[in-house]
Amino acid sequence: xxxxxxxxxxxxxxxxxxxxxxxxxxxxxxxxxxxxxxxxxxxxxxxxxxxxxxxxxxxxxxxxxxxxxxxxxxxxxxxxxxxxxxxxxxxxxxxxxxxxxxxxxxxxxxxxxxxxxxxxxxxxxxxxxxxxxxxxxxxxxxxxxxxxxxxxxxxxxxxxxxxxxxxxxxxxxxxxxxxxxxxxxxxxxxxxxxxxxxxxxxxxxxxxxxxxxxxxxxxxxxxxxxxxxxxxxxxxxxxxxxxxxxxxxxxxxxxxxxxxxxxxxxxxxxxxxxxxxxxxxxxxxxxxxxxxxxxxxxxxxxxxxxxxxxxxxxxxxxxxxxxxxxxxxxxxxxxxxxxxxxxxxxxxxxxxxxxxxxxxxxxxxxxxxxxxxxxxxxxxxxxxxxxxxxxxxxxxxxxxxxxxxxxxxxxxxxxxxxxxxxxxxxxxxxxxxxxxxxxxxxxxxxxxxxxxxxxxxxxxxxxxxxxxxxxxxxxxxxxxxxxxxxxxxxxxxxxxxxxxxxxxxxxxxxxxxxxxxxx
Amino acid sequence: xxxxxxxxxxxxxxxxxxxxxxxxxxxxxxxxxxxxxxxxxxxxxxxxxxxxxxxxxxxxxxxxxxxxxxxxxxxxxxxxxxxxxxxxxxxxxxxxxxxxxxxxxxxxxxxxxxxxxxxxxxxxxx
Numbered sequence: 001x002x003x004x005x006x007x008x009x010x011x012x013x014x015x016x017x018x019x020x021x022x023x024x025x026x027x028x029x030x031x032x033x034x035x036x037x038x039x040x041x042x043x044x045x046x047x048x049x050x051x052x053x054x055x056x057x058x059x060x061x062x063x064x065x066x067x068x069x070x071x072x073x074x075x076x077x078x079x080x081x082x083x084x085x086x087x088x089x090x091x092x093x094x095x096x097x098x099x100x101x102x103x104x105x106x107x108x109x110x111x112x113x114x115x116x117x118x119x120x121x122x123x124x125x126x127x128x129x130x131x132x133x134x135x136x137x138x139x140x141x142x143x144x145x146x147x148x149x150x151x152x153x154x155x156x157x158x159x160x161x162x163x164x165x166x167x168x169x170x171x172x173x174x175x176x177x178x179x180x181x182x183x184x185x186x187x188x189x190x191x192x193x194x195x196x197x198x199x200x201x202x203x204x205x206x207x208x209x210x211x212x213x214x215x216x217x218x219x220x221x222x223x224x225x226x227x228x229x230x231x232x233x234x235x236x237x238x239x240x241x242x243x244x245x246x247x248x249x250x251x252x253x254x255x256x257x258x259x260x261x262x263x264x265x266x267x268x269x270x271x272x273x274x275x276x277x278x279x280x281x282x283x284x285x286x287x288x289x290x291x292x293x294x295x296x297x298x299x300x301x302x303x304x305x306x307x308x309x310x311x312x313x314x315x316x317x318x319x320x321x322x323x324x325x326x327x328x329x330x331x332x333x334x335x336x337x338x339x340x341x342x343x344x345x346x347x348x349x350x351x352x353x354x355x356x357x358x359x360x361x362x363x364x365x366x367x368x369x370x371x372x373x374x375x376x377x378x379x380x381x382x383x384x385x386x387x388x389x390x391x392x393x394x395x396x397x398x399x400x401x402x403x404x405x406x407x408x409x410x411x412x413x414x415x416x417x418x419x420x421x422x423x424x425x426x427x428x429x430x431x432x433x434x435x436x437x438x439x440x441x442x443x444x445x446x447x448x449x450x451x452x453x454x455x456x457x458x459x460x461x462x463x464x465x466x467x468x469x470x471x472x473x474x475x476x477x478x479x480x481x482x483x484x485x486x487x488x489x490x491x492x493x494x495x496x497x498x499x500x501x502x503x504x505x506x507x508x509x510x511x512x513x514x515x516x517x518x519x
Numbered sequence: 520x521x522x523x524x525x526x527x528x529x530x531x532x533x534x535x536x537x538x539x540x541x542x543x544x545x546x547x548x549x550x551x552x553x554x555x556x557x558x559x560x561x562x563x564x565x566x567x568x569x570x571x572x573x574x575x576x577x578x579x580x581x582x583x584x585x586x587x588x589x590x591x592x593x594x595x596x597x598x599x600x601x602x603x604x605x606x607x608x609x610x611x612x613x614x615x616x617x618x619x620x621x622x623x624x625x626x627x628x629x630x631x632x633x634x635x636x637x638x639x640x641x642x643x644x645x
Contacts, residue, residue, distance in 0.1 A: 269571040271564070336565040343567055382567060395567070 039301040040125040044163045046308070047124060050295025051167040057174060057288030058085050063281025064349075065181045068272035068342065068394040072483025073185050074493030080180040080187070084196050088173045091200030095149055096172060097165055100205035100213045102145025103134035107214025108426075123299035124160030131161065141216040141223065145209050167295065168212075171239055172204050174292070178243030181396035182251040186258075186480050189488045191473040198463055199246060203456050208238045211448060220444045221427035227441030229425035230448040231415070233311065234296035236357035236407025237448045244401025245457040247392070253464035254474050256391030258481060267386050270393065275341050282345045289315050289352050293359045303420040310420075311359035315352065318359075318371030322351020325375025334379070343379055346395040350378035350403040357407040358414055361421055361431045366414035373410075374403045408449050412442025520587040521616040521632065524594065525580060527553070528601040528609040533579045535600040543596055544638035545589070549582040559606050578609065584616055586629065589638050 033041070062081035066074050088096075105127050121127060130153060135146035147153065148161075155161045176199040180192065210217040211232050221229035232238050261267055272278060293315040297307040326347020330340040351371035355362075358370060381398030385391075392398070415421075415433035422430045432438030467473040479487040486492060528536055533550070540548065554575040561574030585593060594611060602608055621631040633639065 267569055269564075269566040269569040271566040271571075330568065335568050336570060338565070340565070340568065379568075386569070 040123070040160065042301050043123045043299040043304065044125065044159050046300040046304075047163040047167050047295060047298050050291035051163070051170050053288050053291025054167070054170040054174065054295065055085075055288075057170075057285050057292065058082070058177065060281045060283075060285030060288055061174075061177045061181070063277045063284065064345070065184055065281075065394050067274040067277030067279075067281060068181075069184050070270065070483075071273040071494055073485060074273075075489045075491055076189065076484040076493075077180075077184050078493065079189070079489060080184070080192050081177055083193070084177045084180060085173050087193060087196035088176045088200040089169060091197045092169045092172050092205070093151060093165075094201065096200045096205040097151070097168060098148040098205075099135075099145050099201075100172075100209040101131055101164070101168065102147035102149075102213070103132065103137065103142045103209070104145070104212075104214045105131040106134060106137075107140060107142060107219070121160065121164050121298065123297075123301070123304060124164055125158065127158065127161055130155060130158065138216075141219055142209065142214055143216065144206060145213050145215075164298070167298070171235060171292075172200055172208070175204050175235075175239045175243035175246075176200055178240070178396050178400050179247040179250045181394040182247035182392045183254050184393050185484065186254060186475050187250075188472055188475045191467050194467060194472065195246075195250070195463075198460070199243075203246065203459055203463075204238075204242055207242060207452055207456050210451065211238050217444070217448050217451060218425045220447060221425050225440060226444035226447070227412070227438055228421070228427040228429070228431050228444070230444045231361070231411050231424060231431050231441065232357045232408065232448065233307075233360045233411075234293045234356045236353060236355075236404045237452055239404075240353045240356060240400040241404025241408065241449070241452045242456050244397055244399075244404050245452055246460045247396045248390070248401050249457050249460035250464050251390050251392050251397060253461065253468055256389060257393070258477060260391045261389050265389075272342070272393075278345055279341065282348055285349060286319055286352065289319065289356075293356055297360065303422075306418075306420040307360040310418075313364060314355050314359045314362060314367035317364055317367040318351040318355030318374070319348050320351070321368045321371025322354070322375040322378070323348035325372040326350065326379055327375075329376055329379045343382065343395075346378045346382070346399050347375035349399045350374040353400055353403040354407040354410060356404075358411045361411060361415040361418070361433075363416050363418075366410075366416065366435075370406070370410045370414060374406055377402050377406055404452075405449050408445045409442065412438075412445040415441060521584060521619055521629070522587055522590050523614040523616050524583045524585065524590065524597070525612040525614070526583070526597050526601070526609065527555075527578050527580050527611070528597070529603070529607060530577055530579050532601040532603075532609070533581075536581065536597050539596045539600040540583070540593065543592060544636065544641050545583060545585060545593055545596075546634070546637065547583070551580040551582070553578050553580045557607075557610065576607070584619060584632065586632065586639065592638070 058081065062078055065081055066077045069077055104121060108122065131147050133147040134142045134144065136143035148155065151165060176196055179195060209215045211230050217230035219229055220226040257270060259268055260270060290312055294308040294312040297304040297311065300308055323344055327339045327344040330343050331338060334340060351374045354370050354374035355367055378395065378398045381402040382395055385397060411431065411433060413433045413435055415431045415436065415438065417430045417432035417436045417438065419430060422428065424431050431441065433441055464473060475484055475488065554577050556574045556576050561572045561576060563570050564573045583593060590613060597611060618627060619631040620627050
């Protein structure tokens with residue numbers, strides 16, 4: 001029954017006030033979370049959310065690769081980029097994570113005691129009793145981890161490890177998707193699937209563990225006095241150079257696309273079919289990188305906060321500088337004297353790759369410098385690969401391999417010794433590069449470069465040679481010419497039968513598999 | 520005598536040519552999107568620093584069927600509307616036509632081409 005005015009509200013309002021105050025009184029009498037709990041929760045939440053951003057980079061890679069290749073292969077290219085996540089997730093869950101981080105809690109507690117809750121993975125909470133076994137180890141020098149297979153051994157209730165796994169998996173997947181770009185348009189899908197398992201289960205965890213899992217490269221500071229050991233904040237080396245090395249090995253073994261190089265040595269352009277996709281993909285990658293780099297602090301409390309904030313700003317600056325440098329380089333010095341969209345895009349990505357290692361350890365001037373150089377390196381590398389007759393349709397090797405190296409080296413040059421990195425890898429001092437008086441850091445960085453080149457590049461070369469020998473690597477020439485979509489995927493990426501099958505004036509015809517691609 | 524005009528013009532010239540033809544009383548036409556090149560052999564494009572020859576240049580082809588006595592006026596209109604003076608303006612071919620049949624009424628020949636307000640009626644009115 002409606003009453004005049006608002007008198008009818010009185011009773012419900014009084015009831016609600018009583019409810020909240022009583023609840024408040026009761027709650028205040030039970031104990032809430034401690035400061036340490038809150039710090040750990042903040043760190044775990046930060047890790048999870050930035051991990052989600054990194055996952056979204058898969059969309060960026062898919063768009064860049066598909067936009068820079070021809071329309072007759074879109075279904076195949078997109079499928080590779082999508083399934084590399086799925087395959088990688090399984091491979092990494094099965095053994096990859098265990099190989100890479102199985103021993104991290106064996107090595108790091110000894111060095112993490114410098115400051116409580118300051119260095120991952122202890123920032124994510126107490127992991128005592130987990131991730132503390134190495135399969136292969138020489139004293140404190142770890143080679144292959146051995147705990148956490150299928151994420152068993154009571155990990156289900158340890159949020160920190162769960163978040164850590166997710167974060168590391170999406171990083172691994174970023175590395176795994178890089179070779180699909182270099183080998184696009186002629187990679188057999190079976191070979192791709194096997195490559196996905198190769199990267200996620202073998203080559204990435206092995207070498208990645210040496211740097212991030214407390215392995216021998218990270219320990220070069222403690223064991224050999226080389227700076228703070230190999231320092232790679234978010235993975236110019238671990239993610240990008242590894243991915244780039246696999247890509248380079250794959251591109252060399254699989255050979256150039258048919259028609260790419262003429263017998264007399266000149267190169268033919270094979271334009272991509274959709275520049276808007278390429279640009280949008282780059283923007284998505286840039287956005288995801290704001291999870292990739294800052295998130296690698298694995299913490300937002302204590303030094304982690306400054307590491308993350310500094311990383312974010314440096315990421316922004318280096319990406320911008322890389323884009324400007326590449327654009328101007330092509331405009332002023334390139335063969336066409338125009339600001340080329342394709343290479344400007346690569347320049348942005350090059351800057352982002354190069355800042356990935358040093359992002360938390362340099363100031364903004366360093367970040368801009370690193371990005372500017374990266375933009376030039378990527379253009380030169382593109383021309384170099386062409387000179388060497390290595391066909392890389394999307395520029396994966398110039399972006400990730402060459403600038404991965406530059407990123408690692410730039411830590412040894414530009415790291416400014418700020419306090420937030422003190423104690424990194426168990427060495428008392430902060431991470432310091434040549435320009436700020438640190439003479440040995442660069443040697444540790446070069447050790448990481450050499451290890452990745454030799455081990456990842458070498459092993460992957462053998463792996464691809466093996467695949468090639470059993471005819472699982474390169475697609476049939478006839479399929480390559482007409483487009484991989486129908487022979488490999490069974491569907492056309494861009495359907496030419498859609499209108500016909502759903503009613504139109506023209507008579508039914510079989511799918512058009514003879515396509516000239518885009519010209 | 521009935522003639523067919525095949526006019527290959529730039530894509531951006533289509534609107535001007537269509538308007539010009541409508542103004543003089545020629546309304547019916549077929550329009551094709553085609554690709555090709557003329558004597559220049561195409562243009563140079565670039566991709567990631569490498570140049571290549573693009574010889575499948577998009578153009579528009581108009582097909583117009585009309586009486587012999589109107590061909591000159593139509594050609595003059597098309598040329599005026601489509602010319603820019605630069606390479607790639609296009610080319611016009613003129614063919615004889617054997618016969619014309621209007622499907623709705625069955626009319627043949629000149630009757631099949633006639634409609635109210637067209638170029639021949641305007642000439643008669645003058």
